[in-house]
Amino acid sequence: MIPALGLIVGLVIGLVLQPDVPVALQPYLPIAVIAALDAVFGAVRATLDGIFNDKVFVVSFLSNVLVAAFIVFLGDQLGVGSQLSTGVVVVLGVRIFSNVASIRRHLFSA
Numbered sequence: 001m002i003p004a005l006g007l008i009v010g011l012v013i014g015l016v017l018q019p020d021v022p023v024a025l026q027p028y029l030p031i032a033v034i035a036a037l038d039a040v041f042g043a044v045r046a047t048l049d050g051i052f053n054d055k056v057f058v059v060s061f062l063s064n065v066l067v068a069a070f071i072v073f074l075g076d077q078l079g080v081g082s083q084l085s086t087g088v089v090v091v092l093g094v095r096i097f098s099n100v101a102s103i104r105r106h107l108f109s110a
Contacts, residue, residue, distance in 0.1 A: 027072060027076065027081065027085070028069045028072055028073070030085075030089075031068045031069060031071075031072050031085060031088050031089070032065045032068060032069055034068070034088070034089055034092045034093070034096075035064035035065045035067070035068035035069075035088075035092055036061060036064065036065055037092075037096055038064055038092045038095050038096050038099070039057065039060045039061035039064050039065075040061075041095075041096050041099040041100060041103070042057075042060060042095070042099050043057045043060075044099070044103055045099045045102050045103055045106075048102075048103060048106045048107070049102075049106070064092075068088050068092065071084050071087075071088050072084060072085050072088065
């Protein structure tokens with residue numbers, strides 16, 4: 001209940017304040033969002049499996065975002081930013097869909 005309330009409050013604050021992302025950070029935002037979604041879907045899966053740990057979630061969330069942003073930064077420095085960004089999206093996308101499939105199997109007992 002409290003995490004859902006926190007999510008709703010965060011969404012309302014974001015919609016009301018409409019913060020601007022600095023131009024220098026804009027290439028990293030989509031990758032950070034995908035990395036965060038991976039952690040969230042992993043947490044939902046762990047909750048349904050009965051093995052959720054809040055410390056693991058926080059570490060996973062932060063490390064996913066930082067590692068994904070670092071890979072994109074490294075790609076930008078090497079001049080291959082779009083290729084490494086695509087790689088990050090593919091890897092995290094596969095993880096997200098795997099977690100969603102597991103959640104679906106758990107919810108529908110299929």
